[in-house]
Amino acid sequence: MWKQLEMGLRAFLLIASRIWTCLCFTLKKQTRAIIQHQSVKYDIFPLSPLSRHRLSIVKRKVLVLDLDETLIHSHHDGVVRQTVRPGVPPDFVLKVTIDRHPVRFFVHKRPHVDFFLDIVSQWYELVVFTASMEIYGAAVADKLDAGRGILQRRFYRQHCTPDFGSYTKDLSAICNDLSSVFILDNSPGAYKAYPDNAIPIKSWFSDPNDVALLNLLPVLDALRFTADVRSVLSRNLHLHRLCNVQTGAASRPRMNDIGAGLKPKTDLDILADSVVTQVEEPSSLESSSDSSVLVTAKDKRFKSRIPQRMCN
Template sequence: MFKYLVMGLRGFFVLAAKIWSFVCYCFRRQVRAVIQHQTVKYEMIPLSPLSKHRLSMLKRKVLVLDLDETLIHSHHDGVLRQTVKLGTPPDFVLKVTIDRHPVRFFVHKRPHVDYFLEVVSQWYDLVVFTASMEIYGAAVADKLDNNRGVLRRRYYRQHCNLDCGSYTKDLSNICPDLSSIFILDNSPVAYRSYPNNAIPIKSWFSDATDTALLCLLPMLDALRFCSDVRSVLSRNLHLQRAW
């Protein structure tokens, strides 16, 4: 009898140890996920008097922002191939009517996009320029703006040029002074006429650990002090060819 009791207790402790190990593993995994995905703050150091004077002598620049695969990724009801893992909840759902048909778009925001917009809106005049239809692009921009009034200027598919079957974006229609305007876009085709006024960024679909927007903040912080953005961005041509 005593032998069976010892064996039972031994089995119980072995099982309890395995359960405890599994609980600890899940806890560590969750903590690691929280640490990886938490918003990283960009330290906003007050400008020196010399830097303030430099900025006062320069025209405030315009930053043009693409939407799909740059700031967000979305898919709709009829999509056949999922780009986002099943069960991943969207950040918001848009219901729009296209050609008299109701369509639901499930929109996922690129990691840190809200913080990115909060910071860069202090440095630049922001403009949304998307090749998407206005009824969709305007709804996405409204959600990203979130009543902050930082994405008031917007351009859509009807403002693009159709070139060899692709939509291109004419930056000169937004700001004739090309020394003071540049675009952040995942598609080099979109800015093929303005390679010296572009910042390439890799297309984003669902990677929750992506930090591309955060990594751009130091460069964007410095770029506002340039008299001509092309003097810096022309050095990015090798990146545009690679992507």
């Protein structure tokens, strides 16, 4: 009798455990769906007089944007990509003709890309520079622009420089003043001739919870106040990794971080720190009690603070 009671209790606990696991999985799935589709905003407060003056004496800068794996990801007919989960609908489908053959491209937009373009277009002149063919790149840029007129200048594969089977991008062809132009690209090889004019971003394929574009907003908000973008971007840790790739050396964390038992800073952490250092004004000119700008969302991963004087 006791054995039957014990077996019954074990069976009950096993069933209860499985039901609880199923409920937790469903709850987490619904939570992720809510986070993915919730509204995100970047609060913009009026500039202080000092910030307005500083912004008026620096040149408006040019932000060059890559397309594939930076702002979007796409695949075409007959190609099965493991990076795109089956059943995930594309944001839009492009029908283009390449070498007299019709091809359909299924394009997925990186999370928050429309919001990102809305915000940064207020701060920078935006330029699209892709190594893709013009017939494809122009169609993607048209969809991202959506009639807003923010992606007017565009450069394609024919504007790139062939480099051992890949392509590099000449930023001087976009703007002669290299102090006022920089590129956002997932491929270090594309900007290896201009490492001091680049912000790296991880490649995106299908992650619906990606917030890389949101995380860049405080950095881009601050960078427009600098007289020379290279004074900030040259301090980014990704330059050391780029040099290691070019010389064949393996990238590794900094020894002082390892010796201190600390987690090495990411590229974005170091870049954000350097931007704040470059644009900060003397405390005697402006009170340190300024309110701050906040990337607001219920998910704490979206939150990031920068001084008010860096915002517009």
